[in-house]
Amino acid sequence: MFYDRERELEKLNSVHSQPGSTFVVIYGRRRVGKTALAREFLRGKLGLYFFVGEKDEALLLEEFQEEVEKNLSGYLPGYLKPRFSTLEELFEFILDFSRERKIVVVFDEFQNFRFVKPSFLSSLQKLWDLKKDDSNLTLLAVGSYVGMMKRIFMDRKEPLFGRADEFMKLKPFDFWKAYGFVREFTEVSPRDFVELYSTLGGMPRYLLYLKRYYSDNARKTLNELFFDEFAPLKEEGFNVLKLEFGRYYRSYFSILEAVSLGYVTPKEISDRTGLKILTVGKYLSELTNHYEYLMREVPATENPKKTRKVAYSLRDEFFNFWFRFVYHNYQHIEEGDFEAIIDDFERKFPAFVGREYEKIVREFVRQINLGFKPLRVGRWWHKGEEIDVVAYDRKNALFMEVKWKDLTKKDALKILKDLQRKSNIVPLRGEKKYGIAARSIKGKEELREEGFLVVELEDILNQSPLSPSPLS
Ligand SMILES: Nc1ncnc2c1ncn2[C@@H]1O[C@H](COP(=O)(O)OP(=O)(O)OP(=O)(O)O)[C@@H](O)[C@H]1O
Ligand SMILES: [Mg+2]
Incomplete structure (x- = not known):
């Protein structure tokens, strides 16, 4: 096939x-x-x-x-x-x-x-x-x-x-292609698919493992793929990246690990890894421009060339997961201390999936018809405040919050209210629109009637991003 x-x-x-x-x-x-x-x-x-x-x-x-x-x-x-x-x-x-x-x-x-x-x-x-x-x-x-x-x-x-x-x-399959690919050989629930995609990315080789390793529980599958004694993907980061980086792979690895743990600015990475800030700068630039494993993000309203607000992240879902949960816990893995690994995994995996889900929603927003053609779609942050999706042109701005949760209408309204407050700090003018994306949202139709863009996982999956139709 x-x-x-x-x-x-x-x-x-x-x-x-x-x-x-x-x-x-x-x-x-x-x-x-x-x-x-x-x-x-x-x-x-x-x-x-x-x-x-x-x-x-x-x-x-x-x-x-x-x-x-x-x-x-x-x-x-x-x-x-x-x-x-x-x-x-x-x-x-x-x-x-x-x-x-x-x-x-x-x-x-x-x-x-x-x-x-x-x-x-x-x-x-x-x-x-x-x-x-x-x-x-x-x-x-x-x-x-x-x-x-x-x-x-x-x-x-x-x-x-x-x-x-x-x-x-050649890039990995995007979220929708990956879903289509997996469904050629496995029945997978949409929720499980989001967890699996967050971890394996759109990599055909890894997705093919689901044929043998997935039955009806994504967490169990991931345990068997990454943490078990004979887990086939446990060593994969080493296998793929050691040769790429050659002799100095340890420094590259420690930077990628730091980024996967959420240390995303040069300063934070330097503090975390103990590498000098100049060295970190050099490695970050190589990892971004030459190797293309990292992505340099800036708030959606900032000029990428001028701003000092930068955040690095791993491009590849698989490496992001591997560094965060496997490499980071490698000591435990070698010692066979599965309790420590599983504990870390159970506690931190939901938030990890949440961030991947944000990425999926941003991609979705890029593909659908919003009623205007955005100049940029991205994340926005300033001091302690953050907005998951900001899309805008000269006359319009859309703000969205993304949750990997099942929300009641009351939850949704509370989130939207806070989003409206935050949007006032964002230096954008024009017609403002607000939206929310979650796994599922009660009262979706009513919220839509009130003018909000409301997106559930089901909307994302059912809508081929290549055939846009407005949701509102
Ligand atoms: N478009 C596709 N449709 C179906 N299966 C695919 C597709 N692309 C790749 N695969 C399968 O995924 C696995 C990995 O693909 P492949 O060996 O082509 O990757 P590669 O980039 O050449 O990797 P390597 O670096 O390991 O050589 C193989 O089992 C292959 O059959
Ligand atoms: Mg090959």
């Missing part, structure tokens, strides 16, 4: 339908579905899939030769068995072959060429420059280590700098 990725496939197919050669780079974090996408794209096309394992050149070439033979022998004279003694020969053969016929070539885990044969990257560049104009090759370089892939193609000092025609960052 291959699910969705329609936009990515459309893009790749449109590139491939052009005559000539194109160099496409697909990168994205481990497990996000890069290999599956490349294979799906290859289906039914003349093409070659090469997995660049960390082996020596000769062994790799043996595998590559087999792949060439399997797919291209029908196009080669019967007596000609492809034999290559170097990667360069293989690549030159492909470029020459594609003079006559359009072909796709995938190098999966492309960054491994750096270990197999670093000089191949500059040979590849030379051959490409020399022959691409006379050939018809769609070349896909697929890679997992975001930092390393960016360095290979975006660093001026690297031979392949400037050679990529297209960059595609």
Whole structure:
């Protein structure tokens, strides 16, 4: 079963339908579905899939030769068995072959060429420059280590700098896509799905675990996936990130842990980790811009370039959970002190889901028709006050509060009243509108009649964000 990725496939197919050669780079974090996408794209096309394992050149070439033979022998004279003694020969053969016929070539885990044969990257560049104009090759370089892939193609000092025609960052499924994906193989209650998505994110590989690990209780599933003796995802943060960060991974890890615990400003992170503020600044900038694991948020009304009010957060739901509940408790996990882990999990998980639910609601607000097209949608905070969703253009402003709870009408009205008070501190003018989102809200219709935007989980799930219809 291959699910969705329609936009990515459309893009790749449109590139491939052009005559000539194109160099496409697909990168994205481990497990996000890069290999599956490349294979799906290859289906039914003349093409070659090469997995660049960390082996020596000769062994790799043996595998590559087999792949060439399997797919291209029908196009080669019967007596000609492809034999290559170097990667360069293989690549030159492909470029020459594609003079006559359009072909796709995938190098999966492309960054491994750096270990197999670093000089191949500059040979590849030379051959490409020399022959691409006379050939018809769609070349896909697929890679997992975001930092390393960016360095290979975006660093001026690297031979392949400037050679990529297209960059595609493959992202996890969004909330709605992830829900559709999971429902292909598991029945899941909407509430449980929010808890599971908050933890696993839209990562196909992790969501697929639900096939075996979910029956009817999200908490139980999470315990088995992360904390049990043989929990399959317990080590996942190490497996995925250690190689990305290399030797200094400990400092990166302690910063990510601090952020997941709610230390979100450079000062707080520095105090928490004991790293100097300048060092923290450097790491934060790398983690945000280069590695793309962190996000830098500012209050929705502030200029992101000028303001000093910044808050960092983890982009990835999975890492956010893993650092907060697994890495943070690693000592307990190693000692088998499950009570301490479960205690932390039970006490802090609801608030954790609450923050993820806020993110889902903001995404929902971006997608629906509010009656105006917001310039920005975001969080807002000032001193001790905070508003979960603020969306505005020059003439309108929407303020919303989000609760991962079941609310009575009375609860809702109380929250809305306080929201109105807080909204007066926000430096926005124009028509003001107020809203509330929760798991469920009693008296929803009446509240809507009073002019509030009222959103329950059911509204979020039933409404494909791509077909907006106003709620009010
Ligand atoms: N669009 C999809 N539809 C169905 N299953 C998918 C899809 N994308 C990925 N998967 C499944 O999720 C798992 C992880 O995907 P895949 O191996 O393609 O990820 P990757 O980005 O190549 O990860 P890695 O870094 O581990 O190589 C696989 O079992 C794959 O079959
Ligand atoms: Mg892969």
